[in-house]
Amino acid sequence: DDALYKDFGERPGLVRIMDDFMNNLLADPRTRPFFEKANQERIKAQLVEQFCELLGGPCKYGGLDMKQAHAHLAIRQEHFNALVENLQIAMDKHQVPFRAQNKLLAKLAPMHRDVITR
Numbered sequence: 001d002d003a004l005y006k007d008f009g010e011r012p013g014l015v016r017i018m019d020d021f022m023n024n025l026l027a028d029p030r031t032r033p034f035f036e037k038a039n040q041e042r043i044k045a046q047l048v049e050q051f052c053e054l055l056g057g058p059c060k061y062g063g064l065d066m067k068q069a070h071a072h073l074a075i076r077q078e079h080f081n082a083l084v085e086n087l088q089i090a091m092d093k094h095q096v097p098f099r100a101q102n103k104l105l106a107k108l109a110p111m112h113r114d115v116i117t118r
């Protein structure tokens with residue numbers, strides 16, 4: 001069902017959350033080096049699709065798989081943790097219920113195996 005997707009405000013909510021998420025990532029010295037030279041608009045658009053699908057919304061993620069997307073980046077656990085913190089700040093700002101935040105984070109956590117490359 002799409003209750004979780006609704007908790008995130010559907011597509012308009014996800015677009016706003018991803019805008020703030022990217023701003024947070026660019027403001028944080030731990031994550032800025034990865035994102036400043038990347039195609040930020042593409043990443044945000046792909047994240048909207050990916051999270052929409054993960055949350056039970058009417059979307060199908062069509063971007064790179066997580067291993068391909070991050071293979072060239074030398075991401076460590078500390079970078080992954082910093083990214084999650086910045087996502088939590090964005091979700092809080094948009095008043096996503098804590099329970100719904102944790103459900104998304106539980107779906108993202110296992111991806112660390114494909115994202116952390118060193």
Ligand code: HEM
Nearest residue numbers: 034035038043046047050063064069079080083108111115
């Ligand atoms: C569960 C955690 C993560 C998820 C779900 C995720 C998701 C994504 C998605 C959907 C894309 C776009 C793929 C495409 O272009 O088709 C992407 C690209 C990217 N991600 Fe992640 N990501 C995660 C963790 C991280 C971390 C920890 C970092 C670095 C701190 C990072 C840095 C990047 C960068 C720099 C790109 C752009 C790569 C390029 O275009 O060269 N990601 N990610």
